[in-house]
Amino acid sequence: MITLDGEQMPWKNGMTISFLLQEIADDHPYAVVKINGRYVSRPNFDTHVIPENAEIFLIPMIAGG
Amino acid sequence: MKTFNLKEIKSLTYQRPEIQKGYANQTLCVDITSADISIKPVSDQMKQIFVGGKGFDLWLLWHAVSGTTQWTDPENTICIASGPMGGTPSYPGSGKSIVTSLSPLTGSVIDSNVGGYFGPYLKFSGFDALEINGQASREVVVYIDGVSETVTIFEAGDLPEDAYETSSVLTQHFGNEKPRGISVVSTGPGAKNSLMGCLNVTWYDPKRKRARYKQAGRGGLGTVFAHKGIKAVVARWDTVSMNSNNPADKETLKVVAKSYSREIVELDPKQNEMAKIGTTHLVPIMNDFDLLPTNNFKFGQHKMASLIGKDVYKDFFDPGFDGCWMGCTVACSHGVKDFVPLTGPYKGVKVFVDGPEYETIAGCGSNLGIFDPFTIVEINFYCDAYGLDTISVGTTMAFAMECFEMGLINESHTGGLNLNFGNRDAALELLHQVARGKGFGMVLGQGVRQMKKLFTSEFGVDAQILEDIGMESKGLEFSEYMTKESLAQQGGYGMALKGPQHDEAWLIFLDMVHNYMPTFEQKAEALHWFPMFRTWFGLCGLCKLPWNDIVPEDNKDTEEPAKVIKHMTWYAQYFGAVTGRNVVPEDLITISEAVYNFQRIFNLKMGFGTRAQDTLPYRAMGPVTEEEYDSRQERYDSQLTEKHGIDIEGKSTAEKVAALRKLREEQYEKLKDAVYERRGWTQNGIPTVKTVKRLNIDFPAVLEILKKNGVTS
């Protein structure tokens, strides 16, 4: 299992962030996702593999300075 | 501790007015040439049009200076104001002040926002704004004591040289029994010896029992302060509560403040964790997106960036609840305890360092090719203590380093300093030289614009390459974001009123990542809306960070997520609850538009404020050198071929650089056309008469300036 924004959902071996976003049909252009307290930015969504039991927050980041 | 003397020169006792709906309804004027202290009323028109904060500052400064006033003239005035909501303890981010003056770097109006307790304490002491003009023959301290209802000018003798100690000793001196009631504004020797001085504004940290500070960094405000002979300005106030602003509707204020505060407490840990790591989270993110300025904005990424990111500083920061105003639940003002500098006057001494924030890490770290987190903390500490703006210091030093690496300058010019990127010892030595006004530091302290002139006139360097890589616009050094791949952010920097600082518009993600504004018109709309709304925070005494650094969970499902409409609605309610002016969110834009356009016309009054000034160095738009092009060749090649249909077969890198440059420069000019039109300006970038009439700023002096510049309708 993984926890996504507080909700539990099934984990699949080798699932990437892009795969997860497709699964939940969320096409919002997230810039950053937080996995177990670490940021992963959009350029790495296709390659970053989500570990089992991960706690994930989708960050709707729009601000910078 | 060294002893010091404060000898009273003049004192005025006054009767403190009750605060009404966020206003004291009067301002304080101190002429330090004649030691004259006077109080001026605030008119209803001032409140209606200019609101407070930056609006009041600009109005006061406008009347203080003529179109020919130089920053060094006694009539140049330093204005400090918070705003009607400034000083509300429970609504996050409600303690900001704005400082304005004529800038040593730009020659025109500069404004810089800053946390700390000064603005609210000034208001609760009875003054919506403070203006200081004149020129003291000996260093002075201005003390505004709202508790005893007295304003005093002291001649200052033997106070410490730097802001670190000055803040501390004056807090102790004036706030002996209650240091939390004191806020000190001061600068340091770097401000005296350069054009990029900053002001440090304190807030007392009861947990650590020390004065902490935030900086009004941009544009050389500290330099004006030091040049006037002001050692410090101190405000004293007693207790702050929800009633202190005597809000029009306390119940609504309570409800909206509670909702906002709660949301932040709930969402910040899930989102950016600013209460733990401040703005350092931006370092790895900017690096991943190729946006972290590296080696004078040449590149946007570096393999060692993780060494200066949030994971490192999380461990550096002394844990605590660190808000620069009371009750700010974002609490992002972190610091490093017991830091021991390796160089300079504090070498080997344990100090507390306020920061570093993202801008300092990027400006004084990656942009200098320095990936040592300790060196960045040391530069941060000394910049603050010396009264120097970390952004201008970083960007100027980066420029010097690139000139050195390109062989445009050498050790004979730098006094023997090897200024290769990454040379942290040289960077620190140069910083100490800036503060002392010695050696090559004296040159660096003049900022990028003056250095470009000097390198050409004295060292015979080709002016064009300096124009291309010297990261300044309007005379102000760039803040620390890469704009090469975001046309909208190029506009955000190039068309900013005071110069390239991101407080007007930060559109990089919206433009590049979210692709929310593919057309020129959409970009122009964003370059209208965002600068206006961001201006509004500075009118009210508010910090912008809580608005969109932490966003509601359902924000992405709203029609325009970038505006964070839920928060904007709360802000409109907050404004109404304090001032009694009932507004809807979009009214906040119109309110700001008046002040924004007034500032543009103020620039015009000072001989600037037209299209010709809204320029950018080419480095901000695209690759200047072949090395830069080659480092991102795939990106640039595909843009030339796919986006612009150019056949690059057989073209050399130099030819491709030139082709891309032509296209990007044309795009930027087109963007200017679209933005000027959206803002109601002429194609020369001047507000039309119709615009100033719509915004009720058609004062005779404004119309006269427009007429002088050929604008009559």
Ligand code: SF4
């Ligand atoms: S968000 Fe940070 S900078 Fe803004 S008021 Fe709060 S603590 Fe200060």
